[in-house]
Amino acid sequence: MTDPTVTTMMTEFGPWLAFLTPELASRIQFGWAITIHIIFAALSVGLAPFLVYFTVQEVRTGKERYVRLRKFWTKIFAVGFIMGTVTGIPMGFMFGTNFGAFSTVAGELIGGPLSFEAKMAFFLEAVFLGILLFGRDRVSDWFYALSSFMVALGAWLSAFWILVVNSWMQTPRGYEIVMEDGVQIAQLTDPLAAFFNPRFPWMYVHMQNAAIISVTLLIVGIAAYFVWKNRDSDVWKTALRVGVVVLLLTSTFQAIHGDMYGRHVAETQPHKFAAMEAHYETGSADLHVVAIPTEFESITDPRADNLYTISIPHFASFLASGGDPNAEVTGLNDFEYDSPPVAWVFWSFRIMVGLGFWFIALGAWGTYRLWKGGLADDDRLLKALMLSSPLGFVALITGWYVAEIGRQPWIIQDVLKTSDGVSPPVTGTEATLTLLAFVVGYVLLFSVFLYVLKRIIDEEADRHEIGIADDNRPDSPGVPADD
Amino acid sequence: MTSVFSDSAYVLESLPELWFGLVVFALGVYLLLDGFDFGLGILFAEADDSERELMLAAFGPLWKANEVWLVLFGTVLFAGFPAVYANVLGRYYLLVFAILFSLSLRGLGSKLREERDDEQWVRFWDACFVAGSTLSPFLLGVFVASWVLGEPSPLAIAPFVVGLTVVALAVVLGGAFLGVKTRRGLRTRVVQRGQLATGAYILLFVITAAVLYSQYPGLRPVLLSGSTGALVVVTLVFAAANVVAASRERYHASVLSASGLAATLVVFLATLLYPTVDPAAGLTIADAVVSPLALNMTSVFAAIFMPIIVGYFLFLYSVFSGPVTADQRYK
Numbered sequence: 001m002t003d004p005t006v007t008t009m010m011t012e013f014g015p016w017l018a019f020l021t022p023e024l025a026s027r028i029q030f031g032w033a034i035t036i037h038i039i040f041a042a043l044s045v046g047l048a049p050f051l052v053y054f055t056v057q058e059v060r061t062g063k064e065r066y067v068r069l070r071k072f073w074t075k076i077f078a079v080g081f082i083m084g085t086v087t088g089i090p091m092g093f094m095f096g097t098n099f100g101a102f103s104t105v106a107g108e109l110i111g112g113p114l115s116f117e118a119k120m121a122f123f124l125e126a127v128f129l130g131i132l133l134f135g136r137d138r139v140s141d142w143f144y145a146l147s148s149f150m151v152a153l154g155a156w157l158s159a160f161w162i163l164v165v166n167s168w169m170q171t172p173r174g175y176e177i178v179m180e181d182g183v184q185i186a187q188l189t190d191p192l193a194a195f196f197n198p199r200f201p202w203m204y205v206h207m208q209n210a211a212i213i214s215v216t217l218l219i220v221g222i223a224a225y226f227v228w229k230n231r232d233s234d235v236w237k238t239a240l241r242v243g244v245v246v247l248l249l250t251s252t253f254q255a256i257h258g259d260m261y262g263r264h265v266a267e268t269q270p271h272k273f274a275a276m277e278a279h280y281e282t283g284s285a286d287l288h289v290v291a292i293p294t295e296f297e298s299i300t301d302p303r304a305d306n307l308y309t310i311s312i313p314h315f316a317s318f319l320a321s322g323g324d325p326n327a328e329v330t331g332l333n334d335f336e337y338d339s340p341p342v343a344w345v346f347w348s349f350r351i352m353v354g355l356g357f358w359f360i361a362l363g364a365w366g367t368y369r370l371w372k373g374g375l376a377d378d379d380r381l382l383k384a385l386m387l388s389s390p391l392g393f394v395a396l397i398t399g400w401y402v403a404e405i406g407r408q409p410w411i412i413q414d415v416l417k418t419s420d421g422v423s424p425p426v427t428g429t430e431a432t433l434t435l436l437a438f439v440v441g442y443v444l445l446f447s448v449f450l451y452v453l454k455r456i457i458d459e460e461a462d463r464h465e466i467g468i469a470d471d472n473r474p475d476s477p478g479v480p481a482d483d
Numbered sequence: 484m485t486s487v488f489s490d491s492a493y494v495l496e497s498l499p500e501l502w503f504g505l506v507v508f509a510l511g512v513y514l515l516l517d518g519f520d521f522g523l524g525i526l527f528a529e530a531d532d533s534e535r536e537l538m539l540a541a542f543g544p545l546w547k548a549n550e551v552w553l554v555l556f557g558t559v560l561f562a563g564f565p566a567v568y569a570n571v572l573g574r575y576y577l578l579v580f581a582i583l584f585s586l587s588l589r590g591l592g593s594k595l596r597e598e599r600d601d602e603q604w605v606r607f608w609d610a611c612f613v614a615g616s617t618l619s620p621f622l623l624g625v626f627v628a629s630w631v632l633g634e635p636s637p638l639a640i641a642p643f644v645v646g647l648t649v650v651a652l653a654v655v656l657g658g659a660f661l662g663v664k665t666r667r668g669l670r671t672r673v674v675q676r677g678q679l680a681t682g683a684y685i686l687l688f689v690i691t692a693a694v695l696y697s698q699y700p701g702l703r704p705v706l707l708s709g710s711t712g713a714l715v716v717v718t719l720v721f722a723a724a725n726v727v728a729a730s731r732e733r734y735h736a737s738v739l740s741a742s743g744l745a746a747t748l749v750v751f752l753a754t755l756l757y758p759t760v761d762p763a764a765g766l767t768i769a770d771a772v773v774s775p776l777a778l779n780m781t782s783v784f785a786a787i788f789m790p791i792i793v794g795y796f797l798f799l800y801s802v803f804s805g806p807v808t809a810d811q812r813y814k
Contacts, residue, residue, distance in 0.1 A: 086587045096572030107565020108777040115558035119788040122551045127795045130544035188777040423573035
């Protein structure tokens with residue numbers, strides 16, 4: 001900003017507002033915006049396959065229960081999609097507004113995939129969601145089902161390209177550094193090596209499965225609520241039965257996959273692995289299964305000697321090397337660059353893994369009840385499912401904190417530091433101002449989302465109370481009266 | 484012909500210029516399609532509740548898809564000219580977030596008003612919808628003009644005037660769109676508003692040209708060139724056609740001529756920019772474009788997907804063609 005009036009304005013308000021550097025304000029802003037956005041992104045990715053299932057079943061069987069499930073979850077999908085669009089568009093633009101130097105350096109590698117995302121995924125999703133929401137009577141049944149598949153495909157392709165970009169930032173390949181107009185930039189040399197870099201498959205599988213787990217928990221949580229209110233609800237008992245089995249399978253798979261993923265991280269980003277275990281001194285590393293802070297300082301600065309821990313000696317070495325308990329794990333003190341914010345990585349990792357095991361337990365408990373009978377009558381299980389319904393998203397977000405905060409101080413691993421990636425013209429005042437707007441705006445936005453979600457749930461609960469048929473009576477018409 | 488996987492030459496010699504054309508095309512289609520929505524949102528202000536329901540039934544299935552063109556514009560600019568993407572967005576930092584904020588207001592307003600029946604709640608989100616629909620085209624006009632004119636700050640006269648011009652254009656587009664989508668009293672009124680806005684648009688277009696001529700001596704050769712003259716004639720023809728079509732109840736013709744106005748404006752702004760892409764930083768297309776391999780690769784994707792995308796829109800607009808009725812809301 002060089003306009004005189006603006007400059008005066010900034011100098012008057014500047015010192016008061018600019019208590020954050022452009023770098024720190026930009027990082028917090030991006031991190032906060034993605035924290036909210038990823039909830040909606042994961043909701044789309046995870047819910048899409050379920051919607052396809054409900055829609056296809058509705059068209060195939062004409063059963064009322066599928067019409068009900070499709071309508072209920074399409075409403076939630078639609079609200080989530082709008083929230084996802086509203087919070088997602090700023091993410092793409094923030095590469096330019098806040099991380100301009102990064103965008104200039106890595107433009108050839110990440111600009112392409114982002115444009116593929118728009119071309120392949122966003123249009124597909126937006127166009128066919130229009131049909132899904134407004135076109136039930138305007139297109140044929142099978143075309144309607146196809147539309148839900150197209151929306152799902154769009155959501156999964158979108159995640160594909162975004163994770164191509166993100167995984168490239170973790171394990172960059174297929175480029176060389178060249179000088180252009182006095183600036184070093186990464187020039188694309190091999191698109192396939194860049195897109196399918198070593199991290200990509202790990203990330204895509206882990207993230208997509210995490211999204212499915214999160215949505216499954218949401219579905220079984222809400223189903224548990226409806227079943228708890230009305231034990232005769234065939235619609236929601238169906239959802240509950242399918243949900244607990246899916247939960248057990250997907251969360252068990254996630255744990256096994258996560259273990260192997262961790263080994264890959266230890267090989268490719270040793271400083272992140274060290275931060276996950278707060279491992280400072282190079283040597284054999286222990287795995288801290290339980291870590292409890294004993295004083296306030298141990299929250300912000302977790303180290304084995306100021307935590308109460310239950311540890312498996314040498315087990316982190318064992319995991320990192322795939323079997324050697326004495327394998328040397330480089331400690332944070334021995335890297336040539338700064339450590340990431342260890343506390344964030346260490347605690348986020350523990351929250352993610354701890355919740356992951358809880359999901360396996362829940363899934364096993366539910367599946368056991370299903371097998372033995374009485375799934376719908378176990379109040380304690382139903383309550384546990386209800387309380388756990390948002391926790392998948394918590395695990396997913398903390399998992400991303402491990403991946404992203406653990407990559408610091410790099411914005412592109414070993415290529416560009418985050419501090420060198422920030423937009424040169426942006427001032428601390430401007431960045432702080434927009435950060436405040438994002439904090440306030442997204443708190444309001446998310447409250448509105450929760451409110452709307454609650455309304456949709458209440459509306460469904462009311463239908464239960466007044467006893468609208470949710471079973472498949474032979475004499476009931478296939479398509480219900482409008483609500 | 485050079486191989487697509489060549490890292491030493493562009494598949495076509497003029498590929499960087501074609502990519503510049505794609506950036507302009509994406510921006511133009513965005514301003515056109517979301518222009519329908521912005522205009523609808525502005526005209527929403529004076530509609531009564533039952534008319535508002537109708538207007539939102541016309542808006543509902545289309546706006547999200549329309550807004551994706553903005554994302555396409557951003558990512559295509561990023562993919563082809565990353566330095567320009569970084570420079571321009573960083574330079575107009577607060578303005579960019581103001582645009583995103585007003586777009587959010589518009590999107591949320593339309594969706595959230597129907598989530599509760601209470602009067603105050605509905606009025607609040609209606610006001611957000613109207614404010615967002617009015618501010619967005621204004622700020623977008625300011626942004627594009629600041630970029631094209633190489634202004635270091637958006638607080639200058641010319642971007643302000645262009646912002647107003649884009650708002651007038653949005654009302655022209657919204658009036659024409661609603662002419663097709665509604666019936667009877669509402670249609671008569673919105674079409675009339677569109678005709679008035681066409682007059683305002685021509686006036687503002689002339690003012691814009693005058694401001695550019697007096698304040699940007701460097702642009703005088705372009706402004707006095709034959710191509711600008713042709714664009715002015717085309718603008719007048721489309722404006723006249725729009726007014727005549729609307730008064731003869733030829734609503735589809737009115738949409739086409741209003742679209743012609745939008746296209747002409749975008750082409751005009753692009754001629755001011757070409758062959759630079761970031762005048763404030765002194766970057767030309769050749770300076771800022773990515774390396775051959777990167778551009779060849781993204782162009783292959785564009786060549787495959789752009790026709791598909793255009794197909795989606797022809798399909799979407801045909802599924803939701805014709806006048807709306809109040810019951811066409813998602814239930």
